[in-house]
Structure formats: structure tokens, C-alpha cells
Amino acid sequence: MTRCAVTVCLVPEARQGPFVLHGTLEESFQFAAAAGFDGVEIFPPHADDLDGFALRELLKQHGLQLAAMGTGAGWVRRKLSLTDPDPHVRMCARDFIAAIIDFAGGFGVPAIIGSMQGRVPDGVAREEALGWLKVELDQLGPRAHALGVPLLFEPLNRYETNLFNTVDEILAYLPTLRTQNVRLLLDLFHMNIEEPDMAAAIRRAGPLVGHVHFADSNRAAIGFGHTDVGPVVQALKEIGYDGWISAEVRPRPDAAAAMTQTLASYRRWFA
Numbered sequence: 641m642t643r644c645a646v647t648v649c650l651v652p653e654a655r656q657g658p659f660v661l662h663g664t665l666e667e668s669f670q671f672a673a674a675a676g677f678d679g680v681e682i683f684p685p686h687a688d689d690l691d692g693f694a695l696r697e698l699l700k701q702h703g704l705q706l707a708a709m710g711t712g713a714g715w716v717r718r719k720l721s722l723t724d725p726d727p728h729v730r731m732c733a734r735d736f737i738a739a740i741i742d743f744a745g746g747f748g749v750p751a752i753i754g755s756m757q758g759r760v761p762d763g764v765a766r767e768e769a770l771g772w773l774k775v776e777l778d779q780l781g782p783r784a785h786a787l788g789v790p791l792l793f794e795p796l797n798r799y800e801t802n803l804f805n806t807v808d809e810i811l812a813y814l815p816t817l818r819t820q821n822v823r824l825l826l827d828l829f830h831m832n833i834e835e836p837d838m839a840a841a842i843r844r845a846g847p848l849v850g851h852v853h854f855a856d857s858n859r860a861a862i863g864f865g866h867t868d869v870g871p872v873v874q875a876l877k878e879i880g881y882d883g884w885i886s887a888e889v890r891p892r893p894d895a896a897a898a899m900t901q902t903l904a905s906y907r908r909w910f911a
């Protein structure tokens with residue numbers, strides 16, 4: 641059965657980002673639990689800033705599960721990426737992600753590679769950048785596997801990366817890796833920009849879909865934009881997707897409305 645999560649951001653520099661809750665963990669968990677969410681997806685500044693015991697206690701106290709953890713703060717705060725031309729920067733990016741894989745893995749949940757994929761740098765051939773990325777994913781994938789979790793990889797829209805914009809691009813790349821532990825994170829906001837047919841793309845991804853960012857065309861809660869959600873949900877059901885449906889959306893008009901609207905849409909489409 642699918643479950644519904646809401647995003648919790650702990651990074652002040654990502655205040656304008658697509659995250660619903662921006663307070664302390666305690667405050668955010670209170671809001672999430674009171675609204676009726678099953679879980680939370682956390683965007684931490686760094687794995688070192690998290691206290692695993694405190695987090696476990698807070699989750700229990702609020703009856704919430706951890707859904708996944710983002711790694712994008714490595715990009716937002718330090719401009720780290722897995723396709724930086726400088727091998728030292730790629731190594732720092734890998735270490736940053738590895739620490740979050742290890743922390744999240746302790747909770748039995750995956751880390752997300754979105755912004756940390758980086759982009760094909762000017763003057764560098766796409767094949768070379770994909771080769772750099774392969775080296776890193778072939779280390780991070782098995783690391784996650786050892787903890788019994790997949791590694792989530794998210795295609796982003798063209799304004800954020802020139803690396804992987806569509807499902808088909810990542811589906812063609814995955815077989816070139818040694819690791820078979822990478823799963824797709826489908827963000828409906830990015831898909832609305834890049835996919836000619838969102839439902840068809842979901843069907844092609846099939847069993848490789850590992851997580852869903854539930855966001856409308858304008859990156860507001862589903863129902864506040866113009867995405868045709870019916871066929872998308874139908875495709876998720878057809879492929880047997882039973883993972884998290886996570887609201888990575890902007891808190892518009894405010895966090896409370898984004899949460900209420902997300903849950904109303906979730907219940908309408910997944911009940």
C-alpha cells in the first residue's frame with residue numbers, strides 16, 4: 641500500500657525550495673502528524689548534523705515514518721556534484737552522499753540523488769561526464785545495497801540539469817552501470833515539463849520506480865496546478881507501485897493549505 645509523506649527542510653539556504661515544512665524537526669513533525677501524514681522526507685544540511693537517537697524518538701512520538709532523505713544540500717551549500725570536472729570535488733560529493741546513505745540506511749530508507757547529479761560542464765563531452773558519474777554510482781549503489789535500501793536517482797527538468805531530464809534517458813543509462821541498485825525517483829513537477837506522456841513514461845519505468853514526488857505543474861500541491869493526475873495515478877497502479885507518495889512542493893498559499901490539499905488529493909486518488 642502506498643503511504644503519503646511531506647517534505648521537511650532543515651537547510652536555511654533552501655528556504656525558497658520546494659519543501660513544505662521549514663521549522664525544527666519537532667515543530668515540523670507536529671504539523672505533519674496533526675495533518676495526518678504517514679511519514680516525512682527530510683532534507684538535511686549534512687548527515688553529521690543529524691542525531692539518530694533523537695530522530696528515532698521524535699518519529700515514534702509523532703507516529704511518523706521516515707520516507708527518504710535528500711542529499712541536495714551538498715549542491716546548495718557547497719556546490720558539490722558527481723559530475724564536477726575536478727576529481728576532488730566529485731570525491732567530496734560522493735562522501736557527502738555516502739554519509740546520508742549510511743544515516744538513512746540505518747532507518748531502512750533510501751537517499752536521493754537529485755541536484756547532486758550535477759550537469760555536463762561546458763567544454764566536456766556528455767560521455768565523459770556520464771563516465772565520471774558511473775564511477776561514483778558504482779560505489780554508492782553497492783553501499784546502499786549493503787544496508788538493504790535502493791539508491792534513488794531523480795531526473796530533473798532542463799533548467800536544473802542537462803544530464804538526465806527524462807525517464808528514457810536514465811533507463812538507457814542504468815544498464816551501463818555495474819550496480820543494479822539504482823531506482824528512479826519520479827518527480828511529477830519535472831515530468832510535466834519534460835515528458836511527452838507522463839503515464840507512458842511511468843509504464844516504461846515499471847518496477848524501477850522507487851519513489852514519487854507528488855507535485856503539480858506549478859510545483860504546488862497536487863490539485864493546485866493543471867497536471868492531469870488521473871492517468872498518472874492509473875499508470876502507477878498498473879505498474880504495482882506501492883512506495884511513498886511524497887509532497888515535495890512549495891508551501892503555497894501556505895504550508896497548512898499545501899498539506900491539506902496534498903492529503904485530499906492523495907485520498908482521492910489512492911484511497
Ligand code: LER
Nearest residue numbers: 710712754755796827
Ligand atoms: C530538485 O528540483 C528536486 O526535485 C529535488 O527532489 C532534488 O534534490
Ligand code: MN
Nearest residue numbers: 794827853888
Ligand atoms: Mn524532486
